[in-house]
Amino acid sequence: MTRKGIRHFYIPEEQSVYLLSHADAKKLKDWIALCIAQLESLGFTDISLIGKGAYGFAFGGRDHAGAELVFKFTRITLPVSMQDRLEEEAFMQGLLSHSHIPAVKEFYQRGRQSILMMERAPGIDLEQYSLREGPVGPRLIVKMAVQLGKILLYLRQFELDGGHRPIVHGDIKPSNLVWDENNERLSLIDWGSSVYAQLDEHLQPVQNNVLDLMSGDIQQTNARLGDIYFIGDAQLNGERSSPRFDEQGLAGTLYALASGQSARFAHQVIPPSSLGLPKILSDILTYMLSDSVSEQHSGGDYLLSHLKLLENLVFANDSVERYESLLPVWVAKERKNIESVVYSSRKSFLRQQNDLSEQQSDELSQLSYLNDAQFERYYKNYLDGMGATEKGFLAAVSRLARYPVVGGLVIHWQPEGVYIDSSLNLQDPAREQAFKHAVNTVVTLARAIHRQGVFKCCLFDAKNTLHIEREQIEAPFVAGAATVIPYEKSSVSLSTSESRVHSYFEDGDDPDEFLALPPQIMQAIKALNAIHHTGCIIFEALEKHLKIHSYYRLLDHTKENEFNALLNEIIDSLPLLTGEGTCGFMKLPYKDTRFFEHRAKCADKFYPRNPRAR
Numbered sequence: 001m002t003r004k005g006i007r008h009f010y011i012p013e014e015q016s017v018y019l020l021s022h023a024d025a026k027k028l029k030d031w032i033a034l035c036i037a038q039l040e041s042l043g044f045t046d047i048s049l050i051g052k053g054a055y056g057f058a059f060g061g062r063d064h065a066g067a068e069l070v071f072k073f074t075r076i077t078l079p080v081s082m083q084d085r086l087e088e089e090a091f092m093q094g095l096l097s098h099s100h101i102p103a104v105k106e107f108y109q110r111g112r113q114s115i116l117m118m119e120r121a122p123g124i125d126l127e128q129y130s131l132r133e134g135p136v137g138p139r140l141i142v143k144m145a146v147q148l149g150k151i152l153l154y155l156r157q158f159e160l161d162g163g164h165r166p167i168v169h170g171d172i173k174p175s176n177l178v179w180d181e182n183n184e185r186l187s188l189i190d191w192g193s194s195v196y197a198q199l200d201e202h203l204q205p206v207q208n209n210v211l212d213l214m215s216g217d218i219q220q221t222n223a224r225l226g227d228i229y230f231i232g233d234a235q236l237n238g239e240r241s242s243p244r245f246d247e248q249g250l251a252g253t254l255y256a257l258a259s260g261q262s263a264r265f266a267h268q269v270i271p272p273s274s275l276g277l278p279k280i281l282s283d284i285l286t287y288m289l290s291d292s293v294s295e296q297h298s299g300g301d302y303l304l305s306h307l308k309l310l311e312n313l314v315f316a317n318d319s320v321e322r323y324e325s326l327l328p329v330w331v332a333k334e335r336k337n338i339e340s341v342v343y344s345s346r347k348s349f350l351r352q353q354n355d356l357s358e359q360q361s362d363e364l365s366q367l368s369y370l371n372d373a374q375f376e377r378y379y380k381n382y383l384d385g386m387g388a389t390e391k392g393f394l395a396a397v398s399r400l401a402r403y404p405v406v407g408g409l410v411i412h413w414q415p416e417g418v419y420i421d422s423s424l425n426l427q428d429p430a431r432e433q434a435f436k437h438a439v440n441t442v443v444t445l446a447r448a449i450h451r452q453g454v455f456k457c458c459l460f461d462a463k464n465t466l467h468i469e470r471e472q473i474e475a476p477f478v479a480g481a482a483t484v485i486p487y488e489k490s491s492v493s494l495s496t497s498e499s500r501v502h503s504y505f506e507d508g509d510d511p512d513e514f515l516a517l518p519p520q521i522m523q524a525i526k527a528l529n530a531i532h533h534t535g536c537i538i539f540e541a542l543e544k545h546l547k548i549h550s551y552y553r554l555l556d557h558t559k560e561n562e563f564n565a566l567l568n569e570i571i572d573s574l575p576l577l578t579g580e581g582t583c584g585f586m587k588l589p590y591k592d593t594r595f596f597e598h599r600a601k602c603a604d605k606f607y608p609r610n611p612r613a614r
């Protein structure tokens with residue numbers, strides 16, 4: 001993508017290994033085994049993969065003395081310029097000495113493979129924590145604000161060789177913060193986007209910057225990748241780097257954590273003032289997230305100069321929130337190990353149609369030809385053409401798939417309000433509360449969006465995805481003899497008359513679908529529609545790889561033979577499929593449609609001034 005303003009940014013969103021082609025999945029496994037072998041040969045023990053990003057992998061392990069370490073590897077397939085990044089990361093992180101920043105131990109170069117070794121921050125990353133717990137309570141949010149604020153002050157005031165040399169982290173977000181629950185301490189990790197600030201907090205050029213002055217490139221930003229779900233406008237628009245960037249990352253992160261979201265976007269609808277925070281912190285976040293640059297700066301300055309005051313706020317004991325779900329949620333009795341993926345269609349209608357420039361339209365049509373990992377990544381950048389609430393809504397839908405859940409959602413926007421059909425089957429009882437909160441956020445944001453149309457999304461288990469490969473684009477897709485589309489059965493058989501059926505087809509054609517199915521497959525799907533069941537089926541045809549994602553639950557057991565025969569017919573007809581693209585069908589169990597009036601904004605709610613007096 002070449003559009004100004006977004007070219008500096010990427011969004012790492014990892015694809016499930018179950019969605020990779022056989023060859024790619026094998027390459028990945030082999031490569032991980034090789035990294036582990038390399039670390040063992042260096043004398044480290046207890047090695048395991050702890051994280052992966054778009055650019056590399058992180059392994060945990062121990063040294064001879066038993067100290068816990070992290071080893072970061074870059075993907076060897078990346079161009080050399082990208083590989084060099086790890087060395088730069090090691091350099092920048094190596095400058096820092098702070099109790100909330102893991103220290104760099106060593107940087108190894110083994111052939112083309114570089115390895116960054118550092119201390120392991122104890123705990124769990126805050127994105128995982130937030131997915132497990134739902135919104136983080138006010139006491140901990142304040143504690144996190146203070147600790148992060150101290151790190152930012154350290155970076156703002158950083159000195160090198162006696163001169164002021166502020167540093168920008170550039171990618172502050174929940175998944176880059178590791179939280180030690182026992183000691184309630186956070187660590188800021190992933191310094192891969194960090195740079196020397198070009199401007200100080202007053203947006204004046206940093207002095208001593210002789211080399212930059214000489215390079216003549218002082219108008220060009222040196223800023224690195226940052227996550228558009230969290231960074232502020234200045235960074236997004238390619239402005240020169242300054243400590244203000246990280247204040248935006250901090251504000252977006254605290255807001256997302258306090259509201260149980262995975263992005264900063266929805267703060268107009270779910271404002272900081274509605275999150276039960278102490279008024280002082282709510283005001284700070286409101287300012288920092290404002291559109292006005294001067295308000296952002298004064299919010300940041302106020303935060304950093306009032307850390308002591310925040311540190312001394314008094315809280316009552318933490319309370320455990322219980323959430324009533326606004327949509328029906330079925331919770332399995334036991335945890336099932338599934339890998340959820342969300343596929344949402346009709347995204348384009350969430351875009352501000354009038355703003356759709358010709359170039360953006362071109363990009364949209366090109367997007368359909370990218371593979372799905374790229375699609376997701378570019379798509380996030382493509383959110384650029386949407387309003388903030390629409391972006392927040394899509395981020396909230398994506399968050400649902402971070403839970404083990406199958407089913408789907410159909411949202412109909414009408415002038416009088418929003419109608420929502422859903423089937424949400426959570427496969428982990430321990431996540432019930434946090435998941436219900438995540439569902440409620442989707443509803444809250446849907447209510448704040450005003451337009452007419454439909455949005456659909458399906459949630460399926462990537463472990464059930466069928467992969468059919470071919471040598472070349474002209475060849476047909478032929479499934480192996482044992483290929484079947486999996487399905488499960490409801491515990492009791494239900495005939496159609498016992499519940500109303502939501503048809504696959506009543507929403508009409510989907511404008512975002514780029515793949516036309518052959519009539520034989522369409523007929524089978526139409527015939528399936530008459531059998532009482534729920535679920536979804538998505539065909540994703542790439543040049544040499546066809547994926548069939550599905551989630552099926554048969555409700556009318558008397559029709560099992562017919563159901564099976566139709567699923568087999570789909571498989572048998574795959575060789576007739578031509579073209580590339582994606583298309584899908586979804587059937588929800590019955591019309592237990594919920595209606596919600598539009599609502600622009602959640603009501604204010606603050607933490608009590610005198611909590612112990614309650």
Ligand SMILES: Nc1ncnc2c1ncn2[C@@H]1O[C@H](COP(=O)(O)OP(=O)(O)OP(=O)(O)O)[C@@H](O)[C@H]1O
Pocket residue numbers: 012050051052053054055056057058070072102118119120121122125175176178189190191192
């Ligand atoms: N020092 C550390 N201590 C503890 N965990 C760490 C540390 N460094 C990395 N991790 C774990 O590894 C994951 C990936 O690390 P990191 O974010 O640095 O890699 P990345 O490739 O830059 O990822 P991304 O592209 O997602 O930003 C982190 O989310 C975290 O869970």
